[in-house]
Amino acid sequence: MISQLTRDERSSAMILCALLTLFGLALGIVGRDDVLGWHGALLAFAGLALLFVVMRGYYDPNPDPDRITKYYDDPTKVGVIVSMMWLVFATFVGDWVAWLLVYPELTFDAGWSSFGRLRPVHTTGVIFGFGGNALIATSFHVLQRTSRARLAGNLSPWVVLIGFNLFCLMAVTGYMLGITASKEYAEPEWYADIFLVVVWVTYFALYIRTLARRQEPHIYVANWYFLAFILVVAILHIVNNLAVPVSLAHAKSYSLFSGVQDAMTQWWYGHNAVAFFLTSGFLGMLYYYLPRRAGRPIFSYRMSIISFWGITFLYMWAGSHHLHYTALPHWVQTLGMTFSIVLVVPSWASAGNALLTLNGAWEKVRDDATLRFMFVAAVFYGLSTFEGSFMAIRPVNSLSHYTDWTVGHVHAGALGWVAMITFGAFYTLVPMLWNRERMYSSRLIEAHFWLALSGTVIYVFAMWNSGIVQGLMWRAYAEDGTLAYSFIDSLNEMIPYYFARAVGGFLFFLGGVIGLYNIWMTTRMPALEDPPVYDLPPVFETEPAE
Amino acid sequence: MLDKHAKLERNAIAFVFAIIFVASIGGIVEIAPLFTIDETVEEVEDMRVYTPLEVAGRNIYIREGCYACHSQMIRTLQDEVERYGPYSLAVESQYDHPMLWGSKRTGPDLARLGEKYSDDWHVAHLINPRDVVPSSVMPSYAWLQRNSLKNEDMDLHLAALRKVGVPYTDEMIENAAQDTYGQARPDSEPADAFLERYGEDSNVRAFDGDPGRLTEMDALVAYLQILGRLTDVAHQQASNSTGGE
Numbered sequence: 001m002i003s004q005l006t007r008d009e010r011s012s013a014m015i016l017c018a019l020l021t022l023f024g025l026a027l028g029i030v031g032r033d034d035v036l037g038w039h040g041a042l043l044a045f046a047g048l049a050l051l052f053v054v055m056r057g058y059y060d061p062n063p064d065p066d067r068i069t070k071y072y073d074d075p076t077k078v079g080v081i082v083s084m085m086w087l088v089f090a091t092f093v094g095d096w097v098a099w100l101l102v103y104p105e106l107t108f109d110a111g112w113s114s115f116g117r118l119r120p121v122h123t124t125g126v127i128f129g130f131g132g133n134a135l136i137a138t139s140f141h142v143l144q145r146t147s148r149a150r151l152a153g154n155l156s157p158w159v160v161l162i163g164f165n166l167f168c169l170m171a172v173t174g175y176m177l178g179i180t181a182s183k184e185y186a187e188p189e190w191y192a193d194i195f196l197v198v199v200w201v202t203y204f205a206l207y208i209r210t211l212a213r214r215q216e217p218h219i220y221v222a223n224w225y226f227l228a229f230i231l232v233v234a235i236l237h238i239v240n241n242l243a244v245p246v247s248l249a250h251a252k253s254y255s256l257f258s259g260v261q262d263a264m265t266q267w268w269y270g271h272n273a274v275a276f277f278l279t280s281g282f283l284g285m286l287y288y289y290l291p292r293r294a295g296r297p298i299f300s301y302r303m304s305i306i307s308f309w310g311i312t313f314l315y316m317w318a319g320s321h322h323l324h325y326t327a328l329p330h331w332v333q334t335l336g337m338t339f340s341i342v343l344v345v346p347s348w349a350s351a352g353n354a355l356l357t358l359n360g361a362w363e364k365v366r367d368d369a370t371l372r373f374m375f376v377a378a379v380f381y382g383l384s385t386f387e388g389s390f391m392a393i394r395p396v397n398s399l400s401h402y403t404d405w406t407v408g409h410v411h412a413g414a415l416g417w418v419a420m421i422t423f424g425a426f427y428t429l430v431p432m433l434w435n436r437e438r439m440y441s442s443r444l445i446e447a448h449f450w451l452a453l454s455g456t457v458i459y460v461f462a463m464w465n466s467g468i469v470q471g472l473m474w475r476a477y478a479e480d481g482t483l484a485y486s487f488i489d490s491l492n493e494m495i496p497y498y499f500a501r502a503v504g505g506f507l508f509f510l511g512g513v514i515g516l517y518n519i520w521m522t523t524r525m526p527a528l529e530d531p532p533v534y535d536l537p538p539v540f541e542t543e544p545a546e
Numbered sequence: 547m548l549d550k551h552a553k554l555e556r557n558a559i560a561f562v563f564a565i566i567f568v569a570s571i572g573g574i575v576e577i578a579p580l581f582t583i584d585e586t587v588e589e590v591e592d593m594r595v596y597t598p599l600e601v602a603g604r605n606i607y608i609r610e611g612c613y614a615c616h617s618q619m620i621r622t623l624q625d626e627v628e629r630y631g632p633y634s635l636a637v638e639s640q641y642d643h644p645m646l647w648g649s650k651r652t653g654p655d656l657a658r659l660g661e662k663y664s665d666d667w668h669v670a671h672l673i674n675p676r677d678v679v680p681s682s683v684m685p686s687y688a689w690l691q692r693n694s695l696k697n698e699d700m701d702l703h704l705a706a707l708r709k710v711g712v713p714y715t716d717e718m719i720e721n722a723a724q725d726t727y728g729q730a731r732p733d734s735e736p737a738d739a740f741l742e743r744y745g746e747d748s749n750v751r752a753f754d755g756d757p758g759r760l761t762e763m764d765a766l767v768a769y770l771q772i773l774g775r776l777t778d779v780a781h782q783q784a785s786n787s788t789g790g791e
């Protein structure tokens with residue numbers, strides 16, 4: 001890692017580590033009477049550890065002067081491994097909370113391990129830890145190949161990757177300590193939010209500066225999606241997290257908005273976190289790795305334009321479908337519903353584009369579990385976007401909202417689409433990154449595929465059932481015109497479904513463990529004498545002028 | 547069209563601005579008017595603020611993630627109104643920074659929970675839900691009864707809330723810590739001072755059953771008992787509309 005940095009860059013790295021340590025110390029000292037102090041300690045400790053790493057490599061020889069003629073893949077390598085580690089951790093917690101809904105005693109008599117604190121650990125861990133690292137890692141890789149240029153910075157990719165992971169660590173440890181802003185997928189408190197803004201600006205600057213070096217006049221589709229992901233997530237994050245801290249020495253803050261305005265802002269954020277984090281970014285992944293693995297170009301350029309701008313425009317109107325029949329003004333609900341229904345068009349254009357790209361390569365889909373992951377991902381993407389548009393229709397939503405149907409829908413998308421496309425991309429990417437001919441074991445990929453698919457199907461079917469049963473029981477009337485069931489009646493009906501979900505989740509988790517093992521073993525395989533040439537090298541011979 | 551787009555694809559900065567522009571429209575059209583249109587939030591006379599103890603309790607509700615299983619938003623649906631009470635109005639969460647409408651009902655809605663059960667019921671239920679409701683899957687929160695409430699900085703909390711728009715007076719802010727004691731210790735001097743500031747209708751009780759100690763349980767139960775009772779307008783509206791039939 002350090003050997004790729006020049007002496008000057010190593011000095012800058014040390015300054016950054018020292019700043020991080022000082023910032024952590026300052027936070028720790030002002031927040032010593034508050035839970036904030038723990039996060040100060042965390043950052044100070046991380047800063048010191050990183051400082052130590054850089055110092056140890058400080059006197060290593062300078063890197064090859066011709067490093068500009070090579071792609072910079074170290075951050076991607078680390079990102080891939082870290083992403084899989086987050087997956088294993090966060091699906092473990094997911095399965096734990098799933099079991100808690102069957103056996104509520106399966107925990108400790110302490111705050112940190114109770115359902116309400118662990119649940120956001122799971123969601124943040126999978127969305128940001130697993131998904132976010134996967135996006136950062138693959139976006140660096142795709143950006144360089146499609147631009148035929150090395151990343152425009154050697155230190156800043158590390159700032160992005162490490163900074164982002166520190167944010168994730170603050171988030172999940174925070175929930176267990178009792179630090180949360182309670183807004184779904186935006187739970188971290190004000191100081192962590194500001195920290196993320198700094199990281200994100202670095203990410204954007206790196207992206208745009210590397211694009212500026214590109215040798216291909218057109219910006220490739222995958223990069224449109226990665227750009228939309230970076231930009232819109234920044235807007236959403238800043239607006240939704242506006243808050244006034246109790247004091248600089250308190251982790252706690254009070255959101256600027258209240259009540260109905262807060263609800264609308266939150267679901268504008270929440271719905272578009274799904275759109276721009278869990279959809280746009282991963283479509284970027286799909287548009288690069290799927291054609292590469294299939295060995296076929298994207299089916300239609302026109303369709304990718306339509307779906308890109310369709311998604312970017314329409315999604316931002318749809319958030320109010322989370323607030324049907326609430327105190328939100330009716331016209332906003334109606335707008336949300338309408339745009340949600342229209343959204344199925346660009347969504348299916350994307351899914352269709354992916355599937356039609358595979359048309360003619362079906363024998364590969366059959367034989368190659370890696371490509372099959374991506375195929376299944378596109379199918380689940382199509383299914384869950386259709387389902388989403390359906391659930392946004394007010395009368396349908398009156399049944400589905402507040403029930404497990406939503407959870408089933410989320411996981412059809414999260415497991416079936418987000419996780420599967422990532423596995424497909426990683427299994428394509430890992431041999432390229434480490435210059436191996438193939439993954440360590442294709443049988444383990446096959447095993448992972450079937451575990452992931454069966455886990456997802458069991459999970460989603462269980463939640464559809466429980467959700468619809470709940471919804472129907474809550475609105476059922478007896479002959480005498482009174483409500484037929486108490487809340488507890490509906491709760492008692494859930495037991496078999498919650499049990500099935502926890503079993504399905506365990507299969508999915510097991511698949512993740514196998515995936516991590518397989519990737520790790522690939523990195524340990526002996527390097528090939530003359531590795532396959534996966535990519536054309538960067539065009540540059542010398543560092544380009546800015 | 548395609549030609550134009552081909553041009554756009556060659557210019558990264560233009561592409562960035564195009565994305566920002568296209569993505570901003572929806573939010574601006576839907577969110578900005580909510581802050582200016584008067585009808586968004588009803589105006590009512592009797593709307594009261596949370597007391598310091600209730601604020602502390604609300605923060606515990608947030609900290610423990612109760613909102614992950616409980617909504618606080620009764621929708622305008624017949625069965626929901628019959629199960630939980632009059633549907634929720636915007637004004638009822640006017641002082642909720644942040645709102646806790648929730649998105650998932652693993653447990654029942656709590657928007658109109660206040661005074662549905664006794665304090666003792668809540669304490670027993672929170673310590674171990676299965677003692678009260680045998681098939682419950684709600685976690686037990688026994689540590690709330692063991693933890694003393696951290697209240698010495700409540701003035702800062704109220705001051706921050708005033709910054710975001712909750713109408714606390716200077717006096718309320720200054721005496722915030724004292725008032726948390728007052729509300730949980732009936733027939734004491736601080737209790738009288740508390741009642742003077744927040745009105746005779748406020749609840750003053752030893753919520754956790756022990757007037758000698760101020761615990762996190764006191765705060766949480768005080769908060770639960772005020773849910774849906776900051777204003778009476780929803781009930782009035784409901785009885786007006788049934789009266790008119």
Ligand code: HEM
Binds near residue numbers: 123126502649652
């Ligand atoms: C082992 C696999 C998994 C298991 C067992 C699992 C389990 C769970 C459980 C029990 C919940 C809480 C549901 C409730 O409150 O009733 C949940 C919520 C959630 N999970 Fe997972 N999960 C898994 C994987 C994932 C993955 C890979 C993602 C995303 C990439 C994800 C995203 C989410 C989201 C966004 C929610 C919140 C849903 C909502 O607010 O309604 N999960 N999960």
Ligand SMILES: [Fe+2]
Binds near residue numbers: 270
């Ligand atoms: Fe949504």
